[in-house]
Amino acid sequence: MADDQPKNDYKDTLFLPATEFPMRGGLPKKEPQILKRWDEMGLYGKLREDAKGRTPYVLHDGPPYANGHLHLGTALNKTIKDLIVRTRQMAGFDANYVPGWDCHGLPIEWKVEEAFRGKGRKKEDVPPSEFRTECRAYAAKWIDIQREEFRRLGVEGDWQNPYKTMDFGTEAAIVAEFLTFAEKGLVYRGSKPIMWSPVEQTALAEAEIEYHDHQSTTIWVRFPFVDAPAGLEGADVVIWTTTPWTIPANRAVCYGEGLGYGLYEVESVRDDLDFAPFAKPGDRLILADALHEDVFAAAFVSGFKRLSDVAPSQLAGTKLKHPLAGHADAYGFEVHMLPGDHVTDEAGTGFVHTAPSHGQEDYFAWLAAGLPLDAIPYTVGPDGAYTDEAPGFEGRKIFRTDGKKAGKDGDANPEVIKALTEHGSLLARGRLTHSYPHSWRSKAPVLFRNTPQWFIRVGEGEGSLREVALGAIEDTEFYPPSGRNRLRGMVETRPDWLVSRQRAWGVPITLFVDAKGEPLVDQAVNKRIIEAVREGGADAWFGTPAEDFLGGSYDASQYEKVNDILDVWFDSGCTHAFTLEARDDLTWPADLYMEGSDQHRGWFQSSLLEGCGTRGRAPYKAVFTHGFVMDDKGRKMSKSLGNVVGPDEITNKYGADILRIWVASSDVQEDIRVGDEILSSAVDAYRKVRNTLRYLLSALDGYDAKEAVSASEMPELERYILHRLHEVDARVRKGFEDYNFKASWRALSEFAIQDLSAFYFDVRKDCLYCDAPDNVKRRSTRTVMAQLLETMVRLLAPVCPFTAEEVYDHFPEGLGERKPSVHLLQFSELPESYRDEALAERWTKLRGIRRVVTGAIEERRNEKEIRGSLDAATGLYIDDAELAELAKDQDWAELAITSQAMLGPSPAADSAFRLAEQPGVAVIISRAEGDKCGRCWRILPEVPEEGALCLRCKEATGA
Structure with missing residues (x-):
């Protein structure tokens, strides 16, 4: 037998932690299984049922384009939205999330044109109705693909009933919104220079322009x-x-x-x-x-x-x-x-x-x-x-x-x-x-070209759309606040809204124009147009004779039927009308619009103008903008640089919860970097938090609520940890409320790693393993750990929904009745009595003293003078009288995890260990005297011989 092994085996008398919750996450394999389970239980429906009667909170989804696989920027966007929705749901709101897609426009047209060319057919040889049918099918295919890619990220929402700008009812709603502008006299046809893409052969709005260097x-x-x-x-x-x-x-x-x-x-x-x-x-x-x-x-x-x-x-x-x-x-x-x-x-x-x-x-x-x-x-x-x-x-x-x-x-x-x-x-x-305007789709340079186009009048002065929009901006909250100035500046200087495009795939500009170029405004005609589009979609406008719309009141030969389509930004600017207003489970205006910072010139602005033009206010109460994804060197991702990272690469290698930690730990209002080292940091943080939760699960093996101890009966340390839990819970939830997920994740992860794993668990491990089950200190520890687990799994759930669900599945039965999913819970409501600022101040100082002790032990271990902390006896010397008084009632052997400890008279010898950040505290580490207890392994004089039991262990085992 080795010298350092006890003579008797008391392993069976120890209360060792046990759990089936695995140390390794195995997220890439496990997460799809959890997704399948959520589908089978109908989690979205249960969330809605559970939230009935609560105050609604609506984050309205800005529609991604139904074209191609997700990129990391889109994954970032949807993950932030899911964080917001989940945190509001668990904060006690009815936070319904309805995803949507932008389905019209040039990128899809190009792909469909390309497909027809591959079959030997030019676009001009394809009947427009057939072409639009193919565009619709193309968008539908990518919606199905993107839906599954979004869900793989853990994004929960009404995926079975999303909004799509190409649905017939939606197209009719967009037509109705446009005709409302016409009825207000805000629509006109003007001949002025507009930005034109000769490659795409269509007009472009400012939002569709990006600037690149061009040699002229x-x-x-x-x-x-x-x-x-x-x-x-x-x-x-x-x-x-x-x-x-x-x-x-x-x-x-x-x-x-x-x-x-x-x-x-x-x-x-x-x-x-x-x-x-x-x-x-x-x-x-x-x-x-x-x-x-x-x-x-x-x-x-x-x-x-x-x-x-x-x-x-x-x-x-x-x-x-x-x-x-x-x-x-x-x-x-x-x-x-x-x-x-x-x-x-x-x-x-x-x-x-x-x-x-x-x-x-x-x-x-x-x-x-x-x-x-x-x-x-x-x-x-x-x-x-x-x-x-x-x-x-x-x-x-x-x-x-x-x-x-x-x-x-x-x-x-x-x-x-x-x-x-x-x-x-x-x-x-x-x-x-020099910097020159290019189309953001074709990347080709554009030119200003005089051509007749349709505009919505933004105007100047009292009562103008511009004035109403500027007023609405002042009534809107912005995250970050600089977003207000940016959007205001754009609206102050923007020209009239160019809304016509010369393409085939989109919502038509459903106007008839007289010989003077003036649009016909007749509510009866408009009603017939809207109903026809609702029944047959955009094709109804192009395929129905003008006489059917005009009725007997007008001579069709005296009117031109417009064949342009609407700017896709007008489509997406109307989403509030056909989603927020059209659904009983949503409210108008939305509590929040959240997109990338480029949408000040895009969706934020088109929605603002559309809402102000038709309803006199913005369709949102607040606007949140996030930055763009860069590589770890701060460069924009591009195929030519070879630095593109796809979200599937991250989920396949690490899991979606790691991607979500990357998002939650970033300052998302700035540009966000990603790379192997950054993701490794997320993996490391995840591993430590997972181990913290695993330890809680294992320490609560066999826990029964009957062993719970009231906070007033607990030792100081437990009451201090409850104070810290209350403090951290408030900090995390405040971060969630302010959309400051970085602050929330930092508070939660640091608490798990530093306060719990590196401190509390370390100190109380001996108590958990060795004290008798009915010992008040041990019962208090388990009571606190039960509260920690209940609270922390809820705080973790919005960031790591898969891991939180897995933890919840392994909850000890003694914690009480459980719901089908952790995501049906709300955040814990911790008693205010947990807060004890005086106690927290006291323990902050004690932990400062402890850091000197653990530093001294580590130094002796590095010098091979001791093997582990239980080989040591601590001599603690404190110059500060107030600090010494604070320290004298503590069991420093337990706090420092040494076998023995004593508080000696000051000052200590010059050779004592000290830390500059903790002045007045000195520590001398020596070898503990006595023999090693065969059960707790502490070296104590009371142990009669190596491997025998100390007094505490005798009492715990009844020996």
Whole structure:
């Protein structure tokens, strides 16, 4: 027998913990089994039944797109939503979650077009109804796939009855919402430059635009006067543009009324070049004084002189010749000089080339000058190619629209530059990399294009949609608060809402337009339209004769039937109408809308405008935004970088509860990083919390409520742990309430790991194993552990729903009657009497002393002077009188898990162990004297011989 083994085996007399709850989670295999069980028990229905009569809490789901597998950002989004819903449900609310999907729009159209092309059929050869049927089937397929992927994450909700924007009833509701705007006089058809994707051949809203670097050809172009003002004879006004292709659409040049201009003459050009500059000595140019040097550098001018000031008033009302005058026998019209508030001298020449067909500021400057709308040309067609209103350039494309080079520059710029050169109008050219708008779907650059489109008037001033929306923003709570300023800024400056798209798959713009371009507003007609769409979906609009809608009151030949579809943001902006209002188990407005921070320009805003336009307020009380998922180096995930992590990779390797811990432990209002090391931290935290719960289960083996002890009869340590439990429970629940899941998870996990596993369980292990079952201290320990288990499993359930369910399945029968699932419980309501601040302050100090003792023991173990803490005797020396008084009544052998301990007179020897963070406390560790008890293994003088029993163990065993 080894020297350190007891002579007698008293194992059977110990009260060792026991549980069938496994140490290892095995989550990837176990979680699907639990999901299946939830399905079989009908957990969602039980949750709804259990919550009947409670105050409702509604988080309205922003619809993901029904296209493709989930990415980690979508998984993050849905997990946060599930955390919110579960915490509200367990806080005593009826928190029903109804998921939904956005089903219309371009990405699905593209995939269906691609499928038809694979069968040798072009989109134009497919009947629209057949095409829409295929789009519907495609969306339905992905809804089924995504539903299971969301559920695998542990997201609970009404998955059997989600909302879908493509349901006939939903499409009818969207039509009804749009017609409400029309009846209010807020819908109009306007011809103005809108962002247009030539690759997708549709208009785009601001929410569908993202900005990427793009290399553009830049040009400086001369505009001669028709009749030059006195002193400016022979001079040219010079403009700069990054879009040479817009020159054929030029109709004006804008100047700044507050800028300083000068007349400059070129004296010499550089002669060290391999080419001849376009500028020539003797050229007379009008430029902004702040920019003349930049212009001359670009034009390779080596010498120049300033001849005179040019006052903006000299330019007012003058006319210029078009720089392409005479090209293809065209462009002989006069170009207007107009004042413009948007003109600055920060870049360019101080003059702005103005093509009202292709720029918002250009358009408004043109109209502000009182110039006619019908004089604005349609120079570019839907495919991004010049029309016959750009003579000499017909068919040339701004961007390529097909093939592998779709989105790259077409042949328009080179042809325009060539023509400018031939006409002597080009002064200089260059290249510039700058931020440029791209479609967020095709990733191809877009252009501004003048085309008739349908708009909802946002307006200005009292009673306008803008004013109502701004008021609603002030009445909304924002998490984080900065979201209010962001959304307000966007609404303050946004243009009218462009709602028309030139596609096939979506909700139609169900309007009839008269010869003047005015929409017909008739409630009887609208009612027939809505009913038809409810019965047959979008096809009903396209396939039903106009006469059936118009009835006998109107001559169909006098009306145009609109064939555009609605912007998908209008669809999703209406979700509150056909989900919150249409379902008896939800309420309007929602308590919360929660999406990524990009939705200030998307769903948050479209829902705001839709709700304010039809109901006079936002459809939400609060808005919560989360950040984006980045890799562990803070880079955006992309296939090219090879840093994409799919949610299925995490659930297959670690389990959904680990992914959920990653979410709950992150500051989700900022961008969130993920990587192997970060996930390993989540795994480590999970393992420690699981072991804490496992220990509670095992320590409560055979527990019976009859052994419970009231808090007033418990030892100080147990009352302190109950105080900490009450404190942590409040902190965790406050974090849940404030959507601060990081604070909640930190409080819960640190309590489990530091207060319980590393402290309380350590101290009370000896009591649990060795004291007699009827011992008050042991009964108190088990009573506290029962309360810990009951409370902690509830706090854990929203974050780790699978593990919490597994723990609940292993609850000892003695804890009382259980419900079918832990998720049918509410958070524990702990007695206020558990709180004892004075006791907590006392034990905080005692734990500080204990840290010095355990540090000293660890040092001796590292030096091989003792093998374990029970080999040790503790000598504790405290200089501080108040702290010494606090320590004197404690059993330091039990607290430090040593065999013996004594509180000695201060000061201690210099060789004593000390910690800087706990001044005034010194510890000397020596070997315990006596023999080892064969049952508890403490070394005590009272043990008569090695392996015999100490007095306590004799009493516990009746020996």
